[in-house]
Amino acid sequence: xxxxxxxxxxxFGEGSHAACVLDDLSLTTGDGEFLCILGxxxxxxxxxxxxxxxxxEPTEGTVQYTGARxxxxxxxxxxxxxxVFPWMNVxxxxxxxLEMQGVSRSERYxxxxxxxxxxxxxxxxxxxxHELSVGMRQRIALARAxxxxxxxxxxxxxxxxxxxxxxxxxxxxxxxxWGDQKKTVIFVTHDIDEAILLGDRVLVMSSAPGRIRDxxxxxxxxxxxxxxESTPRFAEARMRIWNIIRSEVLQSMAGGxx
Amino acid sequence: xNPGSDRIRYLLPVLSVSGVLILWELLGRLGLLGxxxxxxPSRIAATFxxxxxxGEIQANLSVTxxxxxxxxxxxxxxxxxIGLAMGASEKVRLxxxxxxxxxxxxxxxxxFPLLMIIFGIGESSKIAAIxxxxxxxxxxxxxxxxxxxxxxxxxxxxxxxxxTRQLFTxxxxxxxxxxxxxxxxxxxGTSLIVVVGVEFVSANYGIGAMIWNAWETFEIEKLYVGxxxxxxxxxxxTAILRQAELRLTPWFGHMAYRDLE
Numbered sequence: 414x415x416x417x418x419x420x421x422x423x424x425f426g427e428g429s430h431a432a433c434v435l436d437d438l439s440l441t442t443g444d445g446e447f448l449c450i451l452g453x454x455x456x457x458x459x460x461x462x463x464x465x466x467x468x469x470e471p472t473e474g475t476v477q478y479t480g481a482r483x484x485x486x487x488x489x490x491x492x493x494x495x496x497v498f499p500w501m502n503v504x505x506x507x508x509x510x511l512e513m514q515g516v517s518r519s520e521r522y523x524x525x526x527x528x529x530x531x532x533x534x535x536x537x538x539x540x541x542x543h544e545l546s547v548g549m550r551q552r553i554a555l556a557r558a559x560x561x562x563x564x565x566x567x568x569x570x571x572x573x574x575x576x577x578x579x580x581x582x583x584x585x586x587x588x589x590x591w592g593d594q595k596k597t598v599i600f601v602t603h604d605i606d607e608a609i610l611l612g613d614r615v616l617v618m619s620s621a622p623g624r625i626r627d628x629x630x631x632x633x634x635x636x637x638x639x640x641x642e643s644t645p646r647f648a649e650a651r652m653r654i655w656n657i658i659r660s661e662v663l664q665s666m667a668g669g670x671x
Numbered sequence: 672x673n674p675g676s677d678r679i680r681y682l683l684p685v686l687s688v689s690g691v692l693i694l695w696e697l698l699g700r701l702g703l704l705g706x707x708x709x710x711x712p713s714r715i716a717a718t719f720x721x722x723x724x725x726g727e728i729q730a731n732l733s734v735t736x737x738x739x740x741x742x743x744x745x746x747x748x749x750x751x752x753i754g755l756a757m758g759a760s761e762k763v764r765l766x767x768x769x770x771x772x773x774x775x776x777x778x779x780x781x782x783f784p785l786l787m788i789i790f791g792i793g794e795s796s797k798i799a800a801i802x803x804x805x806x807x808x809x810x811x812x813x814x815x816x817x818x819x820x821x822x823x824x825x826x827x828x829x830x831x832x833x834x835t836r837q838l839f840t841x842x843x844x845x846x847x848x849x850x851x852x853x854x855x856x857x858x859x860g861t862s863l864i865v866v867v868g869v870e871f872v873s874a875n876y877g878i879g880a881m882i883w884n885a886w887e888t889f890e891i892e893k894l895y896v897g898x899x900x901x902x903x904x905x906x907x908x909t910a911i912l913r914q915a916e917l918r919l920t921p922w923f924g925h926m927a928y929r930d931l932e
Contacts, residue, residue, distance in 0.1 A: 490830045495823045495927035500845035510831040543925035
């Protein structure tokens with residue numbers, strides 16, 4: 414399953430209050446690709462993801478999914494935090510996508526249980542999310558997205574609110590599950606190391622209005638883990654991306670606020 | 672907490688309440704409190720027991736409870752539904768909001784005479800007054816409950832393909848429960864005020880009628896029994912509601928709310 418975004422623009426508001434968030438942005442993902450979108454806050458990366466998810470309409474441009482698909486959903490999104498419903502227990506949260514698809518209770522529970530095992534939450538299936546840590550709650554969100562078996566996974570800084578250790582563990586788990594499932598993933602982050610560790614390509618965005626500044630392929634062998642971060646290739650990619658981002662940030666500081 | 676603090680936690684309130692009662696009793700017996708206005712607790716208790724024995728308490732209490740229960744149910748159920756609809760749909764809100772805003776501030780006792788003209792002086796007008804009091808409080812809170820739901824929950828639901836009906840049963844209703852409970856708590860308090868008020872002016876039985884009769888016949892102990900019954904009802908309602916809240920919304924306080932614009 415591939416995704417093609419053509420000439421996406423998004424302007425919020427009208428007249429003198431109009432703010433152009435995305436400007437003529439095009440991108441294509443390969444089948445089973447892990448694409449990271451990196452950019453400073455306010456560069457429109459979350460907006461881009463919401464347009465791809467169909468949650469908001471672009472002012473201009475189109476989003477196209479290509480490749481054979483049946484009744485399975487086109488995409489599933491993992492949100493920053495608070496994406497887990499506090500009024501449902503863990504397994505009902507994970508099974509929510511399946512429930513919306515009309516899957517029977519017994520089937521959605523057994524499928525959800527498989528993923529709860531993968532993320533180490535099987536023992537907590539009947540507990541309420543507020544009894545669990547933030548990291549465990551993001552595991553619920555990950556499991557929910559994977560179990561609904563979408564063509565493309567969209568992730569909006571899912572690990573941004575986690576502490577460093579938990580983030581490393583969850584990045585690892587995400588890579589393992591993705592390795593099993595071979596799904597197309599679009600992962601938005603503002604963390605350079607995270608983008609390099611996870612992505613096949615890193616798409617660097619410029620801010621206000623959001624455009625694609627550069628696309629950097631990450632040529633580090635998979636499976637990857639934390640050790641990859643100490644390789645020369647990783648350091649090289651990090652420097653290259655940092656140079657782009659630094660010039661972006663300096664430019665926007667010199668230009669003042671738009 | 673240090674050991675023994677649990678015991679202190681229970682002991683101190685009991686001590687303070689019994690301390691006040693003992694002081695009251697002592698001051699009364701020493702003749703420092705006029706028995707005309709402040710009969711001693713032991714006499715009030717004796718009156719209570721004799722009223723219990725001849726069934727006066729039961730007769731009045733049951734009548735009041737039926738009125739409160741009926742009015743509460745009739746007012747609360749549509750209040751929740753219309754409030755949720757107003758919270759979820761801007762159109763519904765634009766249509767109904769001015770009407771609600773106009774009627775809500777009217778003290779519900781002020782319209783009781785009108786209700787007696789419409790429904791007669793029987794049970795219906797009393798129940799209607801309580802229902803109207805409950806209706807608006809629950810409606811306003813249910814509406815606020817929906818409007819406070821964080822956008823993220825709607826985005827997740829829509830992203831996973833929730834339809835209107837699923838949005839209502841799986842997101843809107845549970846997510847607004849905490850504020851619906853706030854509305855119900857206020858509604859129960861108001862029911863008590865309204866029921867006593869309407870029973871003062873137009874009832875033969877009921878706690879309000881009992882208090883009013885006690886005033887007219889100057890049975891001061893009975894008056895106190897009536898007041899204490901009202902207090903007991905208030906405490907009872909609050910306790911029941913608290914249990915329901917703990918069961919139905921144990922996650923309250925762990926929910927993301929809409930940013931206040």
